[in-house]
Amino acid sequence: MKFFLDTADVDEIRQWNATGLLDGVTTNPSLILKSGRNIKEVLKEICDLVDGDVSGEVAATDYDTMVNEGRALAKIAENICIKFPTTLDGVRACKTLVDEGFKTNMTLCFSATQALLVAKAGATYVSPFIGRLDDTGTDGMGLIGEIRAIFDNFDFETQILAASIRTVNHVKDCALAGADVATLPPSTIEKLVKHPLTDKGLADFLADWEKTGQTIV
Numbered sequence: 175m176k177f178f179l180d181t182a183d184v185d186e187i188r189q190w191n192a193t194g195l196l197d198g199v200t201t202n203p204s205l206i207l208k209s210g211r212n213i214k215e216v217l218k219e220i221c222d223l224v225d226g227d228v229s230g231e232v233a234a235t236d237y238d239t240m241v242n243e244g245r246a247l248a249k250i251a252e253n254i255c256i257k258f259p260t261t262l263d264g265v266r267a268c269k270t271l272v273d274e275g276f277k278t279n280m281t282l283c284f285s286a287t288q289a290l291l292v293a294k295a296g297a298t299y300v301s302p303f304i305g306r307l308d309d310t311g312t313d314g315m316g317l318i319g320e321i322r323a324i325f326d327n328f329d330f331e332t333q334i335l336a337a338s339i340r341t342v343n344h345v346k347d348c349a350l351a352g353a354d355v356a357t358l359p360p361s362t363i364e365k366l367v368k369h370p371l372t373d374k375g376l377a378d379f380l381a382d383w384e385k386t387g388q389t390i391v
């Protein structure tokens with residue numbers, strides 16, 4: 175499973191990119207607002223930093239303007255991935271940009287039938303929002319399983335990019351359910367590696383090592 179970082183904060187992206195574990199980045203209008211940056215400038219900077227796909231979202235809701243905005247975003251860099259909302263106009267715009275050879279990410283997906291349409295449009299990614307479904311009392315992770323089964327039934331190549339991930343268990347369950355990608359806020363990716371028994375065990379080993387009086391290099 176690939177890990178994307180869900181942020182437009184260049185410092186955080188730089189920090190995680192240095193681990194060599196980052197496969198891409200996702201942004202959305204709320205994250206651009208939080209960054210306080212110009213969308214095209216910040217996307218260009220992120221695309222230059224990261225080897226993998228970087229999603230930038232259109233702001234229009236009608237087909238013609240979405241297509242224009244998508245083409246403008248596509249000019250930023252080779253690794254840009256144009257993000258459209260999963261509406262009828264959005265799916266149409268996705269199909270147009272896919273036919274023109276661009277990568278696309280269909281966001282705000284909350285149902286298996288939305289994901290099916292997105293796959294038929296040939297999108298590179300579909301982004302089901304796990305946490306926001308959980309917020310309404312619906313099983314967000316169940317949606318990942320449904321989409322996985324449907325895509326496997328028909329050999330769709332669209333990748334499942336699990337979004338709105340809030341917890342470490344979300345990440346584990348996405349991996350078990352067969353999501354291709356999880357996009358994580360920096361606070362969650364940090365928690366993946368933490369375990370109190372690792373910290374305690376390491377402290378014990380270091381104390382014993384000190385007593386040996388040895389060095390390795």
Ligand code: G3P
Pocket residue numbers: 180200202303305306337338339340357
């Ligand atoms: O990737 C989408 C994500 O940014 C939404 O997360 O926590 O606002 O539902 P959240």
